[in-house]
Each structure stands twice: as C-alpha cells, then as structure tokens.
Amino acid sequence: MYSGDHFSDPAASQPSTPAPPRPKASKCPCCGHHTLRPTARAHRVCRYRLAVLTLPTRLLVPTCSRCKHSILSFDSVPELAATLESAYRAEVVHRASVEITHLGQFFSQRRIEREIDLSQGYLSRLRAGDGVPSAALVSLLALLSNDPQRLEELKAYWALPLPAEPSPPKRKQDA
Numbered sequence: 001m002y003s004g005d006h007f008s009d010p011a012a013s014q015p016s017t018p019a020p021p022r023p024k025a026s027k028c029p030c031c032g033h034h035t036l037r038p039t040a041r042a043h044r045v046c047r048y049r050l051a052v053l054t055l056p057t058r059l060l061v062p063t064c065s066r067c068k069h070s071i072l073s074f075d076s077v078p079e080l081a082a083t084l085e086s087a088y089r090a091e092v093v094h095r096a097s098v099e100i101t102h103l104g105q106f107f108s109q110r111r112i113e114r115e116i117d118l119s120q121g122y123l124s125r126l127r128a129g130d131g132v133p134s135a136a137l138v139s140l141l142a143l144l145s146n147d148p149q150r151l152e153e154l155k156a157y158w159a160l161p162l163p164a165e166p167s168p169p170k171r172k173q174d175a
C-alpha cells in the first residue's frame, strides 16, 4: 500500500509552485525491491586520487530506502566526476593552508620556501587559498609539519653528495 498520502494532491497545489516531482524509483540490485531513488545524504565518503573525500550532502546518489544499498558510480551519478574534482581541489587547498600555518610556528615562510625550492611568496599565497598546489607538495608539507626538525635533514641532504654506489661486481674475463 502506498503510504505517501501526506503529500498534497498535485491538482490542489498552486500552479505557480508545483512540488518537484518525486524521483522515480527503480529496482534495487541488492534487495530487488523498487525502492532505489536518487537521494541526498550527509557523510558520504569516496576515495579520489590519494584522498578520501566527503561528498556534498546535496549530491543525489541512487540509494535504496529499504536496504540502504547505494550506487556511487560515474554512470549512476552524472555530476560525480565534476563533484569529486572540485572537492579534491578544495581539500588540497585546505590541507596546504593548514600545514603552512602549522609550520609557520617553527620557521619563516621564506626559509621553508628556500629549503624546498619554492618561489618567494608562494607559501603565502597557498596559505591564503590562492592556487592549487600539487598533492606531492602538500604531502611534503604534512611530513615536515609532523616533524619540523626534518627541514634540517633536507638541508643536509641537498648539501652533501650522495654516497658512492657500490660498484657492480666485475665480470670475470674467463677465456
């Protein structure tokens, strides 16, 4: 029995403000009931590139109201690709800003820029949310932020020559 009778009769609603049509239900591949509908929900997470991202609540993902099965794919959610790319960029920008702010308690931005070969003012711009850094740079900033003294280690690393590689074993000239 259909229990949606709390919805107003479409014929009785004002013509100027029609209620949005209820999304058509399709068959849930998990439980087999026709209870799969595009559904907004908070706290959906999705791994994208190297990050686990929280998707916007408004993103409509086919979800079963009965068994909670959801189908999060590029086919089932046409705007997923653009949403993930946008969320990823925002995440990278935000994480860079947080790590730069934290590292600023230990070093001047200019010093960090010098030691990891960034142009002057770049960290300041990133901290302000201006520009999208590479995930590799954010990863480096996160490692340094967790253990700031390792900036000295990097300085020493680049100052010293690499240790000589062990020479390959000489091939015996038999014959």
Ligand SMILES: [Zn+2]
Residues within 6 Å of the ligand: 028, 029, 030, 031, 032, 033, 035, 064, 065, 066, 067, 068, 069
């Ligand atoms: Zn289901």
